[in-house]
Amino acid sequence: MNLQFTPDSALAGGLVLGSMVVAKRLNAGKNLGVSGETKAFAQGRGEATNASFLLGLVAAGYIAPMILGAQAAVPMVEAPRAIVAGALVGFGSALGCGCTSGHGISGNGQLRVRSMVYTCVFMVVGALVVAVTGTLDELHVSQATKTLDAVAHSPEAKRVLYGKVLAAGVAVQASLHTLAKREGGGVTDFIKRLELVSEHFAGLFFGLGLVISGMTNPAKVAGFLAVTSKAFDPSLVFVMGGALALVVSAKFLSQNVLGVARPSMARAFASAPKYVDDKLLLGATLFGIGWGLAGVCPGPGLVNLVLNSGREITLWCAAYLLGQKAHARLDA
Numbered sequence: 001m002n003l004q005f006t007p008d009s010a011l012a013g014g015l016v017l018g019s020m021v022v023a024k025r026l027n028a029g030k031n032l033g034v035s036g037e038t039k040a041f042a043q044g045r046g047e048a049t050n051a052s053f054l055l056g057l058v059a060a061g062y063i064a065p066m067i068l069g070a071q072a073a074v075p076m077v078e079a080p081r082a083i084v085a086g087a088l089v090g091f092g093s094a095l096g097c098g099c100t101s102g103h104g105i106s107g108n109g110q111l112r113v114r115s116m117v118y119t120c121v122f123m124v125v126g127a128l129v130v131a132v133t134g135t136l137d138e139l140h141v142s143q144a145t146k147t148l149d150a151v152a153h154s155p156e157a158k159r160v161l162y163g164k165v166l167a168a169g170v171a172v173q174a175s176l177h178t179l180a181k182r183e184g185g186g187v188t189d190f191i192k193r194l195e196l197v198s199e200h201f202a203g204l205f206f207g208l209g210l211v212i213s214g215m216t217n218p219a220k221v222a223g224f225l226a227v228t229s230k231a232f233d234p235s236l237v238f239v240m241g242g243a244l245a246l247v248v249s250a251k252f253l254s255q256n257v258l259g260v261a262r263p264s265m266a267r268a269f270a271s272a273p274k275y276v277d278d279k280l281l282l283g284a285t286l287f288g289i290g291w292g293l294a295g296v297c298p299g300p301g302l303v304n305l306v307l308n309s310g311r312e313i314t315l316w317c318a319a320y321l322l323g324q325k326a327h328a329r330l331d332a
Contacts, residue, residue: 001075001140003147003223003233006214008154010235012162013213014242016169020206021106021243022250023173027180027198029263030270031110032206033102034298035093035324042094042324052196053203057299060207061306067208068161074217074304075139076312077294086316088290089297090323092122094331096283097273100215100297101206104240107272109247117276122288123225129292130225139219139295146230147223162212169205173198180264187267195265207303213239216304218295225292 024032028049037053040046065071076082093099096118098107107115130136136143154162176198183191214220214235223233254260262268291297296304296316304313 001219002142002145002150003219003231004150004152005147005233006152006154006220006235007238008159009162010213010238011242012154012159012166013209013211013215014239014244015246016162016166016209016212017101017105017206017239018109018243018246018250019166019170020173020202020209021101021109021247023169023177023198024202025106025269026250026254026260026263027173027177027202027265028195029266029268031102031106031272032202033098033106034206034302035090035099036097036102038298038302038321039094039097039324039328042321042328044328048196049199052199054302056200056203056205057207057302058203058306060204060211061303061308063204064208064211064303064307067165068211071211071307074308075141075219076296076308076310076316077135077138077218079312079315081138082294082296082312082316083319085290085294085296086301086319087323087326088286088293089301090290090320090325091327092283092286092288092290092323093298094283094324094327096280096287099287099299100291101299105243105247109244110251110272111248112272112274114272114274114276114280118280118284121281121284122291125285125288126292127225127227129289130222131228133293135222135292135295136219136226136229136231139222141219141223141231143229143231147233165205165208165212169201169208172201172205176201177264185262187265191265198265206299210300210303211307215239215297216300216307218300221291221295221297221300225295 021032037050040050103115103118223231224236
């Protein structure tokens with residue numbers, strides 16, 4: 001298969017991803033990180049809010065074809081490689097406390113040095129693994145033509161559709177935010193129910209953003225990491241750029257213009273560690289190896305469990321969860 005450079009859909013998907021990161025922060029006061037949601041269950045502390053988010057994420061794989069149109073089948077590495085990759089991503093994300101969403105978007109969007117270091121490490125390691133282990137060949141990606149010469153702009157109808165998805169996600173979360181604010185600041189049973197709804201829609205729209213952006217296609221991820229190949233595909237730069245631009249802007253506006261002191265559905269914003277230690281670096285390295293081997297990270301993996309169901313992605317997800325469980329046992 002030949003890759004195409006898709007800046008329009010990548011940017012649109014990134015904006016959808018960023019909007020849900022902002023919504024989760026302003027509503028529940030939490031950072032959006034898919035590996036963190038699954039890690040909670042691996043450690044035996046999973047709550048209804050974690051389940052609600054993950055159900056929404058998986059549901060995105062089911063409804064994406066209904067909303068976005070039929071989705072082309074995507075390649076996947078063979079089963080043994082998928083198992084190793086999933087286990088490394090699971091263990092690495094648990095050890096390093098994050099993944100492409102938790103550190104890559106949420107953490108970097110909060111301008112945390114810890115997340116910047118983690119992201120740089122897993123990007124470099126992922127690129128090296130793709131170059132050394134032939135991930136592009138495993139995914140049947142042609143390296144005969146230059147991807148940057150094949151720019152695929154989204155038709156107007158698709159751009160309008162992506163705008164509607166973004167607007168719908170923002171409208172739903174803004175409505176829930178307003179309802180919560182009317183409660184006067186207390187964390188009542190009604191607020192807890194609103195939070196469950198907000199978490200579910202955050203997962204749902206985040207999943208749709210992953211599909212729109214192309215993150216659910218392992219070949220595009222591998223193409224992004226293949227910086228020395230003709231198949232290099234910079235589309236994911238637009239995904240991350242769009243998401244981070246929105247998150248950073250929202251952070252500045254909420255703190256310096258709107259004066260937001262607390263989330264609408266919690267008593268305070270969740271804090272995160274600021275230090276860089278050996279666990280963070282090792283976790284990022286293991287995550288990068290796993291990401292480079294298969295081109296799959298937690299969010300896209302769980303969406304593809306439904307959207308592109310098959311033996312290999314099922315094995316990847318099982319190995320990912322077992323990897324997180326193994327970390328929980330070793331860390332106990």
